[in-house]
Amino acid sequence: MPQDSSQSAERAPWIFSVGQRLVAQAGRIGAAPTDSTERALQKRLIVLLSVGLLPLTFLWSVIYFAAGARLSAAIPGLYTIIAPINTAVFASTRNLAVYRFIQLLIFLILPWLLMLSLGGFKDSSVVIIWAALCPLAALLLEELRQTLFWIVGFVSLLIASALLQPYLVPAGLSETFVTWFFVLNIGAVIAIAFALLYYFVFQRNFFQERSEMLLLNILPREISEALKANQQPIAAQYEDASILFADVVEFTSMAATMTPMRLVDLLNEVFQCFDDLVEKYDLEKIKTIGDCYMVAAGVPRSCPDHATRIVNLALDMRAAITERKFGDRELAFRIGVNSGPVVAGVIGRKKFIYDLWGDAVNIASRMESQGQNQCIQITSHTFGLIKDEFVCAARGPIKVKGGDHLEVWHVLARKAT
Template identity: 65%
Template structure:
C-alpha cells in the first residue's frame, strides 16, 4: 500500500507546490512597494483569476471549435490571447486600474457573445453564468460603487439575452454535449467562486491578525477593544498602581560622540531587553521618551502586587544592564518608582497613546531624576508595599520639585526569606 500511495502523495505535493508558485508569481506581477496590504491582495486576486482561468478558456475554445462552432470558440480564444498580454503590461506599467477594467469587461461580455452565437441560454449551456464572476470579482477588488455598475451591466445582459432569445437560431450541438457543458460551466464557476472567497478570507484574516498584533504593541488589549466600539476619550481612575521610570546616566554626552544611527541602534537593543522583562512580569510598558523608559503595574489590569512586580522588574533591569554591553557601551541607569492613585487612558483623535496622569506619576519621575547611577530609588508609598520582600536602605529625605521634602529608599535586592506580601488594595 505504501508503494502505491507514495506517487499519489508526491503528485499532490507537486500540485500544491505549483499552486503556491502561481500565487507567489501573481503577488509579484505589477507589485508596487508603496501599496497597502489590501491593494496588494486585490491585485493578486485578479491576476490569479485572470491567469488561473486560462487553461479553461483554452479548453472551451478548442472544444467549441471541434464541434463546429467557430464564433463561439472565438470569444474564449480572445480572452486566452489578450489576458497574457494584459498581464505582461501590468507587470511593466503597474497600471492596475486599466488591467482591472479590461479583465472585468472581458469576463462580463465574452460569455454573452458565446450565448448569442450558440442561440440562447439552453444551447450555450447557460455559459453566461461565467459573466457573474465580473461583479463578484469587482466586489473583492473595487469600491462598492463600481461594483454596482458591473452588477447593473450583468443584469442588463441577462435581460437583453432573454429579449433576443426568440430571434436567435440555436446551434446544432449534440444533446449530451449541451448537458455536459452545463455541468462544466456551473461546476467551474462555483469552484472558482469558492476558491476566490477562500483565498480572500484567508488573506484578509492574515492581514487583520497582523493589524491586531500591531495595535496590541501600541495599546493594551482592553483599551484596543474599547476603542473599536467607542472612539471617544477613554480614561479610568486606579486607586493603587505603581509607576517606574528608567533613564540612561550620562546619555547626552555619550550620544554626542555617536552617529544618529548608532544611538538609535543602542536604544533599540536596550529597550528590546527591557520589553522582554516587562512581558515576563505581565506589566504595561507605557512609552519611551528619548532614553527614558516608562512602565506601570496595576493598570489597566488591577493587581494587588503591583509594587512588588515593578520592583522585581527594576532589579532584573539593573542586573541585565550590569551584565552586558549595548553597542560596545557599558551603560548605567537611574530607576525611580512610586505608588499611588493614577488616571490612565487614551485621549485625542489620532496617533493614540495609552498614558498616565497624576501626582503619583510625577513623583515616580522625580525619583528617577533625583536618583543616583545604578540605583533603584523609591518613595515611602512604594516602600510600605514591598519592605517585607526586599532589602531596602533609607536615604533620608530629599527636596523634590513641586513637593515637600520626601523620604526615599534604595532597593538593594531580594530578601533571602521574604515575609508575606502586603496587600496594596487593603
C-alpha cells in the same frame, strides 16, 4: 511500481511549490510600494483571477474547436489574447481603474457572446454563468455603488438573452457534449467563486489580525476595545498604582560616538529585554522616550500587589543589565519607582498613546533622574507597600526638583523566604 509512487510523492511538493511561486509572482503584477493594504489586496485579486482564467479559456477554446464550433472557439480564444495584453499594460502603468474596468467588461461580455454563438441557454450549457464572475469580482474590488453598475449589466444581459432565445441557431453540439459542459461550466464557476472569496477572506483576516496586533502593541487590550467601541476620549482615575522609569546613564555622550543604526539596534535590544520582563509580571509598558523606559502597574488592570510586581520587575531589569552586554557595551541604568494615584487615558485623534498623569508620575520620574547608577530608588509611598518583601536601605531625604524634600530608599534585594 513502488519506485514510481515514491517519485510521484517527491515531485508533488515541488509542483506545489512552483504553483505557489507562480501565484505569488502574479500577485505582484502592478503592485506599488505606496499601495494601501486594501488596494494591494484588490490588485492581487484581479490579477490572480484574470491570469488564472487563461488555462480554462484556452481549454474551452480547444474543446469547442475540436467539436466543430469554430466561431464559438474564437471567443474564449479572444480572452487568451486580450487578458495578457491588458495585464502587461497594467504591469507597466499600474493603473488599477483601467485594468479593472477592461477585465470586468471582458468577464461580462464574452460569456454572453459565447452563449449567443452556441444557440442560447440550453445549447450553450448555460455558459453565461461565467458572466456572474463580473459582479462578484466587482463586489470585492470596487465600492458598492460602482458594483451596482455591473450587477445591472449582468441582469440586462440575462433579459436580452431571454428575448433573443427564439432567434438563436444551435451550434449542433451533441446532447452528451452539452450535458458535460453543464457540469464543467457550473462546477468551474462555483469553484472559482469559492476560491476568490476564500482568498479575499483569508487576506482580509490576515490584515485584520496584523492590525489588531499592532494596535495591541500600542495600547492595552482594554483600552483598544474601548476605543473601537467609542471614539470619545478615554480617561480613568486609579487610586493605587505604581510607576517605574528606567534611563541609560550617560546616554547622550555614548550616542555621540555611535552610528544611528548601531544606536537604534542597541536601544532595541535593551527594550526588547525589558519588554519580556514586563510581560512576565503582567505589567503595562506605557512608552519609551529616547532612552527612557516607562512602566506602570495597577493600570488599566487594578491589582493589589502593584508595588511588589513593579519592584520585582526593577530587580530583574537591574540583573539583566549587569549580567550581560548590549551591543557589545556595558550599560548602567538609573531606575526610579513611586506609588500613588494617577489619571490614565488616551487623548487626541491622531497618533494617540495611552499615557499617565499626576504627581505620582512626576515624582517617579524624579526618582530616576536624581538616582544613582545601577540603583533602584523608591519613595516612602512605595517603601510602605513593599518593605516586608524586599531588603531596602534608607538614603534619607533628598531635594526633589520642583518640589519638597522626600525620604527615599534603595531596593537592594528580595528578602529570603
